[in-house]
Amino acid sequence: MYPKTIRKLIELFSEFPGIGEKTATRFVFFLLKQKKEFLKKLIENLENLESQVKLCAFCKKTTEKGPLCEICENPTRDLTKLCLVSKEQDLEAIEKSGVFSGLYFIVEEVSSVSQKELEKINIEEIRERIKNPKKFGVFANFKEIILAFDFTVKGRMLSIFIEKKIKDLPVKISKLAMGLPLGGELEYSDEETLKSAFEKRE
Numbered sequence: 582m583y584p585k586t587i588r589k590l591i592e593l594f595s596e597f598p599g600i601g602e603k604t605a606t607r608f609v610f611f612l613l614k615q616k617k618e619f620l621k622k623l624i625e626n627l628e629n630l631e632s633q634v635k636l637c638a639f640c641k642k643t644t645e646k647g648p649l650c651e652i653c654e655n656p657t658r659d660l661t662k663l664c665l666v667s668k669e670q671d672l673e674a675i676e677k678s679g680v681f682s683g684l685y686f687i688v689e690e691v692s693s694v695s696q697k698e699l700e701k702i703n704i705e706e707i708r709e710r711i712k713n714p715k716k717f718g719v720f721a722n723f724k725e726i727i728l729a730f731d732f733t734v735k736g737r738m739l740s741i742f743i744e745k746k747i748k749d750l751p752v753k754i755s756k757l758a759m760g761l762p763l764g765g766e767l768e769y770s771d772e773e774t775l776k777s778a779f780e781k782r783e
Contacts, residue, residue: 639710639717641687642669652676652684653719659683660721663711666729667739671767675729678772680779684721686710691739699738704746711750725753727782731767732757755782 583591587609594605612620634643637650644650652658662683666672672685686707691698714721728743730736744754757778767775 639714639719640672640685642672642685649718656720660719661724662727663721663723663725664727664729665707665743666767667731667736671729671731674767675775675779678775678779680772680776681727683725683727684714684719688739688743691735699742702739702742704743707743708747708750711747711752723752725755726750727779728754728756729767729779757782 638648639653728740
């Protein structure tokens with residue numbers, strides 16, 4: 582049996598998404614073989630993650646600035662469009678593609694498409710950002726809300742659920758076109774596919 586410290590680290594690494602016990606064990610023994618300088622840098626950056634990284638007051642993107650991230654505080658963005666995504670990796674993929682110049686909001690992820698799980702989403706948090714962005718320090722006037730979720734069953738259900746909850750607001754609601762492959766995740770889509778999906782949104 583491994584020593585207690587190693588067992589505890591294996592347990593912690595096993596909590597990472599997609600990481601099983603075998604991979605977690607490899608991580609720990611990889612660290613054991615590293616020089617002290619590497620471990621010091623790792624510890625320093627983990628401490629910085631806790632002490633310096635926070636969430637943007639408007640979009641919930643991670644930032645070391647504050648209270649707004651570099652996107653939300655940029656006055657040259659298109660302040661009439663708001664894109665809803667389910668995770669920051671999707672936001673980064675869209676930004677990298679250069680196809681969208683508006684603002685974002687990261688909707689909390691759901692673990693399943695059950696009604697009970699969907700009801701956990703704080704819809705008022707979304708509605709308030711659409712209706713009163715100035716409350717969060719963003720001087721926008723949204724005319725279009727883009728639902729940019731994965732082309733998976735969960736993503737489609739999330740899109741339908743949110744659309745129903747905000748359809749009474751005086752904004753256009755659009756979804757990405759079917760240029761994305763069924764079952765595909767935005768995070769892994771290439772730039773041309775994302776560009777096509779945004780340009781042909783409906």
